[in-house]
Amino acid sequence: MTQAGSPKSQAAAGEGWEPKVVAFLCNWCSYTGADLAGISRLKYPANLRIIRVMCSGRVSPAFVLKAFHEGADGVLVGGCHPGDCHYLEGNYKTLKRKLVFERLLEQFGIEPGRFRLEWISGGEGDKFARVAEELVKTVRELGPLGSTAERLGRADGLALRAEGGGGNA
Amino acid sequence: MPGPKIGVYVCHCGSNIAGKVDMDALREFAAELPDVVVSRDYKYMCSDPGQDLIKADIKEKGLERVVVASCSPRMHEPTFKRACQDAGLNPYLMEMANIREQCSWVTEDGEAATQKAKALVHSAVNKARHLEPLEDKTVPVDPKTLIVGGGIAGIEAALKIAEAGKEVYLVEREPSIGGNMAKLDKTFPTLDCAACILTPKMVSVAQHPNITLLTYSEVEKVEGYIGNFEVTIRKRARSIDEKLCNGCGTCQEKCPIKVPNEFEEGLGMRKAIYTPFPQAVPNKPVIDRENCTYYKTGKCKICERVCPPKAIRFDQEDEIITEKFGAIIVATGYQLFDPSVGPQWGYGRYDNVIHGLQFERLSNASGPTGGKILLKDGSEPEAVAILHCVGSRDTNYAEYCSRICCMTSVKFAHLVREKTNAKVYDLYMDMRTFGKQYEEFYNRVVAERDIYFIRGKGAEVMQDPETGKLLVRVEDTLLGVFREIPVDMVILNAAICPRPDAQEVAQKFGIQRSADGFFLEYHLKLEPMKTANDGVFIAGTCQSPKDIPDTVGQGAGAAAEALKVVFAGQVTVTPTTAEVRDTLCSGCRICIPLCPYNAITFDEAKGVAQVNEALCKGCGTCAASCPSGALRAKHFDNRQLYAQIEGVCAE
Amino acid sequence: MPEAKKKLKLALYWAASCGGCDIAVLDIDEKILTVAELADIVLWPVALDFKYKDVEALADQSVDVCLFNGAVRNSEQRELAELLRQKSKVMVAFGACACFGGIPALANQFDRESIFRRVYDTTPSTDNPGRVRPQTKLSVPQGDLHLPEFYNAVYKLDDVVEVDYYIPGCPPPPELVWEAITAIVEGKLPPKGSTLAGERSLCHTCKRKKEDKKVTAFHRVHEFVPDPEKCLLEQGIICSGPVTREGCGERCLNANMPCRGCFGPTPEALEHGASMLSAAATLVEGKEEAELAEVLDGIVDPLGTFYRFTLADSLLRIRNKSLGLEEKAEEGEEAAS
């Protein structure tokens, strides 16, 4: 059977490949922290793109899968530190989901480094920039993941008709 | 079916964005996105002409959605929402792309920044397409304000609000209000005595009909939201009947138990029944039940016997008070850095190494030495060293500048000279005398005799084994020599630090802390009193180290913020709540225990869950757990977020 | 000829499936006779002998309804799906495998090479010293022999052809089959693309008593006999009822077994597996990470549990290959040789 090549060689092959990282940040802490990174003029790779939600508890695990499905190579979920959630307990729900979801991702063959849940307070602009930097670096090393369509194309060369993914959001 | 007409507005923010992101490329990119009928760029979108562009397009081109690519929505979302509303477009049909804080300011490379900006705009346009109009709702506001902490910040805020005719509850943990300022002797730069300027304010607080003063009390629980906080306060038992007590002090004279007085910073003693200091407000004692013989052994009751109005109440219990408040001001102040954590300073090891507040107590006429600056053995010092930046501007401890220590050092130098004949060595890293009349005060003290300012950090305090004198090691960076200066007393100007329970307090009031541990303001420059929790404001040194003038300023500012809330009489609550779609809900009841505000209940008749919109705060946690997708988080629903994900991933 | 007398032309086909869906058609019992009255069965490999050329010979659009069960695992199944699509007016994905991949799609956790290695090399009962593997082409003196290509992934029917209706279930319950057939015959079908089952989740029809849920430990079905009156989730058993379409007749629940999700996600569920995972995880109370992890580790095999029938309908579909599965497979071969 054809050799798909190691992740690194794929990365090298996909010339000019730049990883895509999607970050879901809660409005009150981690989004504020990301703003602070900007206000402090800290620099981090442009590969990370932020989507604002009100609370990390809003982040359905399906959003993370959707991001990978669309071609994200890494996903960050940012919330307030335990006890600091603006809505008291949203981040604990996020944590609970993560504890099972991480194992699901592993079964899907998504390397652990591609998904991160981080508690970042509104005062931790530096932490946000550091996490962004680290995550992009890790994902760069892991190489491209490819959208689901690309991966299926690679698998069997079938052009898919239907999107998949259950409901019709 | 064509989608809604979308207008995209790209802001240069002067050169803040335009200096990094290619404005033309971004504008043209946006113009090509589906449903976008107009795409413009402008120097300052938030300016009047900028907003007018949007308004004109809404009216003339019939825009149905607006996307502004500019700074953080935390900055200007209200501005652009208002612009839309003014032009007749529902404000919830506006979406922002944060291409400044989260793009131009954090990206090195211009091309990468432009690419990222495109992704963010694509995401915003995608979300905008699926937005729906929502109507703000208003709820009435309770007219009372709660102030937590009775230092000068809390006092100032309480008086301002009370004088404006609104009701205030002031909750102070200690038996008296006054806070740290009450401990001070003279205050820089004018050298008026702290008590002289503070006591009248404390008295006004106690007397003002609009102020309910709860000392020896603490807030236990805060529920609700802006305009409608429900607060539980524990008023600890003072063990006296406050109405009967006339503050004569007989009990304190006769009480046989002596313990160190916290107010005197360990330098003086108090009784088991005590008022912390003579000018205390209220001037009514408390019984410290941990040290009182009666509570320990069941016997004594001397105070009860001697109290002329028979005000002692041994069986008094804590009182739990629940009240509603429209606004809350947290003014819980600071604590001094504990110099004993750094052995180099010799604090706790050598008798005559003291910290700033201890010096204030020594110098204070009502303090343990009656205002005389004396060594532990009762003698007068011949030489005194003052160290700046103890625990501050030091990456081993706190990185920040504690702001007041330079001025307190200069003040101490002056007071030592005024009250003793001692030589003074002031060891400073930089002399920061930033305030009004501060530099003048410094110049005055510099000119005083026998005060030696040495530029260098006091590195170590030792004891000369022969003379018993303290030796302070310092590198005199102006002369480039190391020196060991023999002195009798060392004053450590320890940093102003967050209180040890700051985290607990922050959680209770739903506020955050910055990296340095102080409470986090909403915006460092423009919203220093607001917090992320609407309706909860901060004032004074709990936000950052400050001198009294700045503390007072912020206290008054926080009062204005609170008054803004209570005078408005009503607040707008977000319509971005969750909703259950009846036809999809199967009644599985998974969502019900998830809501921290108990906003979700089960409608037995219909067999479906329902959200009480007045209680829902719109976190969306329930929507992420409703397996069937029946629960929808408005303004952040699945369709909108999926569209955003598609947008950011497309570029 | 008047419309009413015209007999319906029906085709039934099976692809990657266990055959249960074909049996389900027979399970409508005596009604099968009515079906025989109403319809001519033009293709039904499980019951009657047909050759490819018989299907090819049918005129385009000459079949009124094709009930296609099974997923698409190889190129032959895909070709037949395409052929039948061409010949049929209405294409129905019949059963969980055709709708969402079903049980066969759980193989999407492995690529072809891993599956072959397991099946042709490493199972204890395999004796294959020549390391023979299926080939798509074999040349023998008599000519070339062709075998279908075994795909790397299992696909649902609508991945390869347009599907008009979905009848979920493993297998679809007889009542639903009958309802669907009646609707077809009477021309009372809903808009194309519809699933012929309920809109809400199974909890809607589940008769067990439901309370506000809190879970302190998860259990697997073999560990204890749950209270048949109470919601299974509340007893710590992962039941996919809350995320799964209603309409199955609660066969599993009645047998005191949890719903495994063979009816697929409700129309507004984001994702069958991840949505149920999200709900299940948040049922646990507590705040301490270590304690939570201990309880949540009780959900073993999240993928198999939450995507039992719908992996081929999930957002990610197959295990990511960049993990280097193929490389590992090759390494294994080298080591073996």
Ligand SMILES: Cc1cc2nc3c(=O)[nH]c(=O)nc-3n(C[C@H](O)[C@H](O)[C@H](O)COP(=O)(O)OP(=O)(O)OC[C@H]3O[C@@H](n4cnc5c(N)ncnc54)[C@H](O)[C@@H]3O)c2cc1C
């Ligand atoms: C050595 C020294 C000398 C100084 N000299 C000067 C000077 O000369 N001039 C000058 O301008 N500034 C001076 N300052 C600064 C001055 O002390 C502060 O600016 C001022 O006291 C700050 O007031 P505050 O109200 O913010 O805090 P605080 O004075 O700390 O008051 C906070 C109050 O809140 C109460 N509290 C805390 N937590 C709770 C709770 N959870 N519930 C209820 N109540 C609570 C505390 O008991 C306290 O009463 C000096 C500071 C130091 C350390």
Ligand code: SF4
């Ligand atoms: S969105 Fe949050 S606050 Fe509103 S009902 Fe759901 S869980 Fe409660």
Ligand code: SF4
């Ligand atoms: S989780 Fe969803 S389906 Fe279940 S009761 Fe709540 S809203 Fe209804």
Ligand code: FES
């Ligand atoms: S608001 Fe930040 S995690 Fe809930």
